[in-house]
Amino acid sequence: MPIFDQGYQHWKGQLSGHAWRWLAITRHGVRIGMQGRVFRAVLLVSLLPAMALATALCIWGLVERRSDLVSTIVQFLVSAQILSPGIVDDPRHYRLEIWTLCYNFFLSCELTLSMILILLVGPNLISQDLRFNALPLYLSRPLRRIDYLAGKLGVIAAFLGLAIIVPCLLSYGLGLLFSLDFSIVKDTYRLLLASVAYGVVIILSAGMLILALSSLTRNSRWVALFFLGIWIVSNIASGLLELADREQRRIAFNREMTAATPQKTPAPKTREERRRRMEVMNAAQAERLEKLEAQQTEASKSDWRPLVSYTGNLSRVGRQLLRTDACWEKLSEVQPLALRKRFLATWTGPQYPWYWSAGVLSGLFVLSAVILSFSVRSLDRLR
Amino acid sequence: MLFQFEGVTKTYGPVVALDNLSVTAPAGAIGLLGPNGSGKTTLIRSLLGLTRVDRGSGHVLGMDFRRRQLDIRRAVGFVPEDECLFPHVVGVEFVTYAGELVGMSTKDAMQRSHEVLDYVGLGEARYRKVESYSSGMKQRLKLASAIVHDPQLLIMDEPTNGMDPRGREDLLELARDLTHNKGMSLLFSSHLLPDVETVCDEVIVLGRGKLLTEGNIQELKQLHNRSFEVRLKADTGSFAERLKALGCGAELRDESLVVQIPEGRTQQLLWEVAAQERAQIRNLRPQRSTLEEVFLKAVEQA
Numbered sequence: 001m002p003i004f005d006q007g008y009q010h011w012k013g014q015l016s017g018h019a020w021r022w023l024a025i026t027r028h029g030v031r032i033g034m035q036g037r038v039f040r041a042v043l044l045v046s047l048l049p050a051m052a053l054a055t056a057l058c059i060w061g062l063v064e065r066r067s068d069l070v071s072t073i074v075q076f077l078v079s080a081q082i083l084s085p086g087i088v089d090d091p092r093h094y095r096l097e098i099w100t101l102c103y104n105f106f107l108s109c110e111l112t113l114s115m116i117l118i119l120l121v122g123p124n125l126i127s128q129d130l131r132f133n134a135l136p137l138y139l140s141r142p143l144r145r146i147d148y149l150a151g152k153l154g155v156i157a158a159f160l161g162l163a164i165i166v167p168c169l170l171s172y173g174l175g176l177l178f179s180l181d182f183s184i185v186k187d188t189y190r191l192l193l194a195s196v197a198y199g200v201v202i203i204l205s206a207g208m209l210i211l212a213l214s215s216l217t218r219n220s221r222w223v224a225l226f227f228l229g230i231w232i233v234s235n236i237a238s239g240l241l242e243l244a245d246r247e248q249r250r251i252a253f254n255r256e257m258t259a260a261t262p263q264k265t266p267a268p269k270t271r272e273e274r275r276r277r278m279e280v281m282n283a284a285q286a287e288r289l290e291k292l293e294a295q296q297t298e299a300s301k302s303d304w305r306p307l308v309s310y311t312g313n314l315s316r317v318g319r320q321l322l323r324t325d326a327c328w329e330k331l332s333e334v335q336p337l338a339l340r341k342r343f344l345a346t347w348t349g350p351q352y353p354w355y356w357s358a359g360v361l362s363g364l365f366v367l368s369a370v371i372l373s374f375s376v377r378s379l380d381r382l383r
Numbered sequence: 384m385l386f387q388f389e390g391v392t393k394t395y396g397p398v399v400a401l402d403n404l405s406v407t408a409p410a411g412a413i414g415l416l417g418p419n420g421s422g423k424t425t426l427i428r429s430l431l432g433l434t435r436v437d438r439g440s441g442h443v444l445g446m447d448f449r450r451r452q453l454d455i456r457r458a459v460g461f462v463p464e465d466e467c468l469f470p471h472v473v474g475v476e477f478v479t480y481a482g483e484l485v486g487m488s489t490k491d492a493m494q495r496s497h498e499v500l501d502y503v504g505l506g507e508a509r510y511r512k513v514e515s516y517s518s519g520m521k522q523r524l525k526l527a528s529a530i531v532h533d534p535q536l537l538i539m540d541e542p543t544n545g546m547d548p549r550g551r552e553d554l555l556e557l558a559r560d561l562t563h564n565k566g567m568s569l570l571f572s573s574h575l576l577p578d579v580e581t582v583c584d585e586v587i588v589l590g591r592g593k594l595l596t597e598g599n600i601q602e603l604k605q606l607h608n609r610s611f612e613v614r615l616k617a618d619t620g621s622f623a624e625r626l627k628a629l630g631c632g633a634e635l636r637d638e639s640l641v642v643q644i645p646e647g648r649t650q651q652l653l654w655e656v657a658a659q660e661r662a663q664i665r666n667l668r669p670q671r672s673t674l675e676e677v678f679l680k681a682v683e684q685a
């Protein structure tokens with residue numbers, strides 16, 4: 001028996017309105033998520049690309065100002081053929097392109113790290129509520145199903161926002177400060193909006209997907225395995241399909257070329273003839289390669305195989321939003337004429353229409369929403 | 384008035400869960416009784432605005448239950464029947480989270496959760512993971528999370544199911560204290576009639592979605608003028624036979640004999656027969672219906 005038992009006391013505080021009720025679920029989810037040691041470590045690692053982005057933008061700001069602080073770095077980059085002298089000569093002319101490529105590199109890294117973050121925090125979000133039958137506790141309070149789902153999506157948004165959107169904004173600010181040139185806002189504000197939009201696309205798409213998977217079973221491990229399957233296996237499958245297609249096309253091309261080549265030619269007798277023959281053969285080989293590459297490029301414009309990869313689709317939409325390919329095209333101007341095509345083929349990604357990927361992602365989003373509406377049932381339909 | 388339903392009908396396909404139900408419940412502690420499938424759970428869900436009724440209207444705590452579901456749920460605390468938990472939290476976080484979901488600020492919810500955990504007797508276990516709680520503790524935890532925002536109405540759905548006698552007694556005592564000493568209204572749904580009798584003053588009996596009976600428990604358990612419970616220190620059999628021969632009804636129930644005296648006779652008859660049989664009457668009292676009898680009678684009449 002306690003010495004002083006005050007018993008039940010009435011509470012006279014104020015309750016908040018309904019609009020932000022989902023935020024309580026998000027806050028709780030973030031608190032629970034941050035309890036994981038591995039998760040915290042990955043979250044910390046996910047900030048490294050952000051630091052790299054911020055550093056790159058700051059350095060570029062100094063390059064534009066032709067600061068002595070970075071002259072050694074610039075010399076190193078030029079000597080290592082990472083930066084073309086043409087770009088260093090007029091850095092402001094290539095400002096948008098460099099910034100875009102920095103953001104593109106950052107977002108590519110973050111895409112992978114985001115998948116790991118989602119893999120660690122996402123599977124528990126709904127499956128554990130199903131396992132511990134927590135839905136009646138939520139839905140018997142002043143919450144609608146949409147509040148519950150928004151709160152759970154908010155958990156994903158909070159972590160991915162911290163890893164993607166916040167660094168984009170902070171790095172932009174730092175880049176601006178180091179360049180000391182406010183015309184940079186006019187040049188690059190679209191890039192900032194695009195990177196934030198891409199972050200939102202990743203959050204909505206991957207967030208809804210993991211929530212839908214999480215609502216299908218009470219066992220989080222199955223959810224994690226399924227998500228891994230969608231992420232890794234779809235990537236591998238897409239890569240294999242593309243490789244097989246390219247190989248097939250190459251073999252068919254070689255067969256065609258072999259058939260078109262005259263079978264018997266008299267053997268060269270003199271050294272000069274042999275040299276000429278070699279030159280002709282090399283030229284023919286280069287022409288064939290060029291033809292093959294052109295064929296491959298043409299085929300890639302209507303190739304559906306990259307659509308099999310989930311992250312491939314996200315990347316394609318991201319590249320379109322950031323206009324990365326246009327940047328590579330502009331940067332190819334400083335390359336020697338003969339190398340331009342090769343340069344572009346190396347650095348630009350798949351050329352199929354971006355809206356195909358947007359369609360796949362939209363389809364997955366709708367499917368996830370349908371799964372969630374069936375799995376997270378109102379108490380009316382609960383047992 | 385706690386709630387009022389007018390002609391409420393709810394069907395699930397061919398099954399009629401609530402059949403043109405009209406009921407008015409006054410503030411206080413109300414027991415909700417009914418056999419399985421009588422519509423108790425549907426009534427509770429309708430009160431909370433969790434299910435859309437087909438027809439009818441009504442008010443809960445003065446609010447239209449068809450339009451102001453979220454406001455009603457803010458003013459109500461619900462203890463569900465099933466075992467349900469917010470996973471991976473300790474007791475105090477559980478109750479705080481429940482408060483936040485209703486709209487309390489984190490600071491208020493945390494402070495209040497400590498108070499209500501002390502009140503329900505989980506003060507010592509507040510920093511333990513809720514998954515490690517026993518059934519009784521989980522039930523008390525659910526009660527704490529339901530009252531954290533100090534609701535006007537507390538709804539408890541089969542709260543003592545699967546609890547040990549001590550835990551059950553404690554929970555009933557808490558429910559009784561909340562309603563009788565703290566002014567909180569209670570809707571107590573249970574199959575266990577003694578539990579309802581312990582906690583509630585009023586009762587609503589449902590059957591096949593219809594109202595079978597309602598009213599004050601003490602009034603429903605009316606006294607029977609010519610029916611007495613008699614306990615003897617002698618052979619009850621021959622005493623009963625003698626009474627039957629005199630036109631009385633006599634039925635052995637547990638250790639007592641329930642005697643119906645015919646019209647025009649008084650309890651003096653019992654003393655006379657006892658004297659003739661040389662039996663000693665140890666206990667004699669007018670019979671009162673039990674809640675079980677009230678319940679069974681209502682169900683039979685339906």
